[in-house]
Amino acid sequence: xxxxxxxxxxxxxxxxxxxxxxxxxEKIEKLLLKxxxxxxxxxxxxxxxxxxxxxxxxxxxxxxxxETADEAIQELGEDIKGKIKFVNRRVDKTFY
Numbered sequence: 610x611x612x613x614x615x616x617x618x619x620x621x622x623x624x625x626x627x628x629x630x631x632x633x634x635e636k637i638e639k640l641l642l643k644x645x646x647x648x649x650x651x652x653x654x655x656x657x658x659x660x661x662x663x664x665x666x667x668x669x670x671x672x673x674x675x676e677t678a679d680e681a682i683q684e685l686g687e688d689i690k691g692k693i694k695f696v697n698r699r700v701d702k703t704f705y
Contacts, residue, residue: 620699620700621671621672621673622649622669622670622671622672622699622700623669623670623671623672623675623697623698623699623700624651624667624668624669624696624697624698624699624700625648625667625668625669625670625675625678625695625696625697626667626668626682626693626694626695626696627653627665627666627667627668627693627694627696628665628666628668628692628693628694629663629664629665629666629692630692631666633689633692633693634650634666636685636689637668637682637685637693638650640681640682640684640685641668641670641678641681643681644677644678644680644681645677646670646671646674646677646678646681647670647671647674648668648669648670648671648678649668649669650666650667650668650669651666651667651669652664652665652666652667653665653667667696669700675697
């Protein structure tokens with residue numbers, strides 16, 4: 610017997626925030642794991658004609674866990690929060 614959920618594709622991921630500092634990336638990962646927030650990381654490579662030559666790391670979280678992720682990020686200091694750019698936009702690509 611086939612279930613009704615097998616053919617349903619749900620895209621409820623948000624591009625939550627982006628960072629370029631790898632130390633900040635590791636701190637965010639530890640916080641998300643501590644608060645049990647599922648996430649995945651997207652990497653954007655620098656474009657050819659742009660002056661910023663560093664890689665950008667984008668954290669994507671489930672839309673239903675965004676509030677928990679926002680609560681988790683409050684544990685970081687203000688100096689670290691200044692290095693984080695909050696995006697909060699839907700992921701526009703299908704990964705499967």
